[in-house]
Amino acid sequence: MKKNKNLKNCLTVIILIVALKIGTPIYAQDKVIPLWTTAIPDAIKAPNYQEKEVVKDGIVTGVSFVTIPTLAIYLPHEIKPNGTSVLILPGGGYSHLSIDKEGAKVAKWLNSLGITAFVLKYRLPSDLIMKDKTIGPLQDAQEAMRFIRKNANQLNLDSDKIGVIGFSAGGHLASTLSTHYNDIVYKTDNTISARPSFSLLIYPVICMTDVVAHKGSQTNLLGVNPSQELIDKFSNDKRVTPETPHAFLVHATDDTVVPSENSINYYLALKNNKVSAELHLYEKGGHGFGLGVKDTSFFWTKDCVEWLKANEYL
Template structure:
């Protein structure tokens, strides 16, 4: 009987720890700014192997919290990719959070709104509103998770890399009225095969159209081409890309890196021969080494 109770307690302990590590919170506690009520617009979730794999039609943003057993004080807000159409939330969200947990980093997977005219008065700013809110929320509540409020970064993949670089260059933009006085500026950025530019010939057309619409003005294209928005205050950055990426040209990372260098922002760039697009933590190509390179960069920056 004693062994039975120990087993029950062990299961309860595991489930409690799992629930704590996977706590999900609503990003906006009251009303969502810039939102249009649309009951017909419903979130679509895709499951694979009994796990949430991807999400479409996001209109209620959340943060899923992955807390390591021994937090080192650093935190990362993760922005999964998906062309501003869906979120590859498992491969580019949950899996990445688990990897960060292994080195003591507390991870927050951001399920951000998809830019859509049927749920937003201005679809273009909706993802940035969510990213700013997520950064401010984590910083405001840093003590709750034993975090250093000066070691909170952002990590983004593909279109999520565009959102992460938009947050890194537009953190001061007044896109909503915040009740928090803390800054939305990330302390560092990790950009993996990111969409950076909205300019023809460099951008990922699907991401551009979904975010900016079919015929954006030149001013809007320039504004969201984040290689043109870098200043000396842009966060230090590590960029990861593959030369053979046929979806998001490597020039996106190259141009961002060169602009960081020009503005004397600490930057590191890793370009791999093979990896294609969407390689996540690895698919058997030379790009598989990027997590190790990133860990070294984090260590050398005391993160």
């Protein structure tokens, strides 16, 4: 009887384990890997600087104080992969990462289109953990893009169809990667290009000039009293060249957090450099609408799908 009881208990445990695996949250990634296989460049050890998570209903919705950047890989399962991939950069004013709304959920949307997605949990600028906080996030973004392109064949991806999508401050990092991809911000023997094939910029921070800058992002990235040289360097509308990747931009006119002039200025810079671009300015939507929650901005994903199709990424 005791033997049968033990067997029954073992079976119960096995069934529970299987049930837990089947019940994995819908936004669970296929794999999470450390971004850096070597030492994180220019890192400063700070034992008291510990990563923090915000958890709601069992899902990590926000992350701050990131010290170990990771890359979460999301593979399409319900539709055949089409070879296109996108690096996702969540926003959060360079103070935290909206890792679910502007990360995992975006990855699953891209997966539904047959696109392989990579969510980057990047280091947020801080003098406590990096020697130069202005380039810390860019170091991570460049390395992530190089990783994807280096492993494109293994993952059955087209190395010429690797895009980047960024939201709010993540949009600033995406546009920084798109305009500073050749900047040498860390030592590497990797000669693979960090240039995105295209960029999707959703209510992005672009400008660091006081008139239209998101003050929180500016302060967190550049410091309290940045020099004009530093402001100009990271005002990415001023860094556009004919080699800048073409872009799809989305903004709401009633955005009072990050003014729509950020997207407008970047679009005009692309246009002036004869780089193809598409800009959608919606009447309403505010800021931080993610994949769309209300008003006219709710439909931006449909417009984006059409742009991806027109440019042969779908």
